[in-house]
Amino acid sequence: MHAQVQIKRFSQWLLMALAAVMLTACGFHMRGAADLPFKTIYLGFAPNSAVGVELKRNIEASGAKVVADAKDAEANLKVLADSRDRQVLTLNTNGRVREYALFQRFTFSVTDPKGVVVIPPTAITLRRVITYDENQELAKQAEEALLYRDMQSDLVQQILRRLAASKSAISTEKAQSDS
Structure with a gap:
């Protein structure tokens, strides 16, 4: 009986170790701070x-500084919509309504201090579907608010990825202005 318990525990530990090895082998890694191409x-x-x-919180967590005046910044993010x-x-x-589609639409562009476009006007559209039940009005309102917060977080991550991807455009522009 005791040997069976030891074999079971050993197999559980072996399975957990195998799962850990498989996760590291698949290339999975936690999303870290964005590597932004500007300091301000x-x-x-x-x-x-x-x-x-x-x-702002995510940009500052990545090591860049958000400034209050556009003249002091290396990049200027303009909200277009x-x-x-x-x-x-x-x-x-x-x-009666059974389902709604929730949308968040956001359009922005990024320029450098000279007004040169680094990221042209870019539109991001997020969509979530929510079922509706008039008998659960308060719960559905709370769920809708939660979905909008989720879309907001997704939107911020997409903006950060686009800002980080603009690194090559900013590097090329700096190289041209230095020569």
Whole structure:
């Protein structure tokens, strides 16, 4: 009986070790701080913008500084559009809403201090589907708010990836201005 327990424990440890080895072999790694191509950036968000606050926090976590004046920044992010929308997807047999599609649309561009476009106007559209039940109105409102927060976090990560990807454009531009 004791030997069976030891064999079972050994097989569990072996399985966990194998899983750990498989995870490291697949190339999986945690997303770290963004490798941004600038040291300072000006964000053209409204002061009370939730997206702006979260983006600022993520940029500062990556080692860059968000400045209050566009003249002091190496990059200038301009918000061209930022909107949320909700559209009816399906109706039940009584003509009542069963599903909504939630949208967040965001358009931005990035320029350098001279006004040269580093990232041309870029649109990001996020979509989530939510079922609706009029008998659970409060719960569905909370779920909708949670989905919008999730879309906001996804939006910030996409903006950061695009900023990090602009590294080659900024490096090329700096090389041209130095020569």
